[in-house]
Amino acid sequence: MFESGAILIYLAEKAGKLLPADPKRRSQAIQWLMFQMGGVGPMMGQANVFYRYFPEKIPAAIERYQKEGRRLFEVLDSHLAHHEYLADEYSIADIATWPWVRIYDWSGISIEGLPHLQAWMARMAEKPACQKGITIPPRKEQPDELIKQAQQMVTR
Ligand SMILES: N[C@@H](CCC(=O)N[C@@H](CS)C(=O)NCC(=O)O)C(=O)O
Numbered sequence: 615m616f617e618s619g620a621i622l623i624y625l626a627e628k629a630g631k632l633l634p635a636d637p638k639r640r641s642q643a644i645q646w647l648m649f650q651m652g653g654v655g656p657m658m659g660q661a662n663v664f665y666r667y668f669p670e671k672i673p674a675a676i677e678r679y680q681k682e683g684r685r686l687f688e689v690l691d692s693h694l695a696h697h698e699y700l701a702d703e704y705s706i707a708d709i710a711t712w713p714w715v716r717i718y719d720w721s722g723i724s725i726e727g728l729p730h731l732q733a734w735m736a737r738m739a740e741k742p743a744c745q746k747g748i749t750i751p752p753r754k755e756q757p758d759e760l761i762k763q764a765q766q767m768v769t770r
Pocket residue numbers: 616617618619651655656658659660662663768
């Protein structure tokens with residue numbers, strides 16, 4: 615099985631948890647899951663590549679992906695102003711999105727002036743399962759070693 619969003623849908627269906635059964639609410643959860651799969655993950659991924667890993671510093675590329683990341687954060691913030699979680703109830707959409715958003719600083723994307731996004735991040739960070747999830751797999755490498763591995767990955 616591959617692709618994190620597909621894996622999350624499979625696990626949610628198998629467990630009967632974290633994905634609403636009602637078709638409309640289920641669709642909302644899947645829409646936000648796809649927002650992460652097609653937007654937040656790839657754009658923050660590229661922000662990381664050009665801001666942190668790529669051997670050549672290309673200001674226009676760094677700016678492009680950081681700006682797009684910020685725009686996506688603003689979409690999340692507006693939505694979260696009226697919803698406690700992305701699909702109202704806590705779901706795999708939040709689980710897919712939070713690990714990306716929480717590393718905003720690594721991507722060089724500001725969360726200043728986005729109070730609803732920040733409040734959602736705090737709600738997520740309070741959950742024991744989220745706290746546990748970010749320790750798996752355990753990080754053995756030092757940050758320098760991680761950067762070296764990422765540099766090799768993006769230039770091969
Ligand atoms: N499609 C994959 C994720 C791919 C992805 O998000 N890769 C990230 C983290 S490894 C990235 O930074 N990609 C940038 C790149 O490889 O250029 C999934 O969700 O299962």
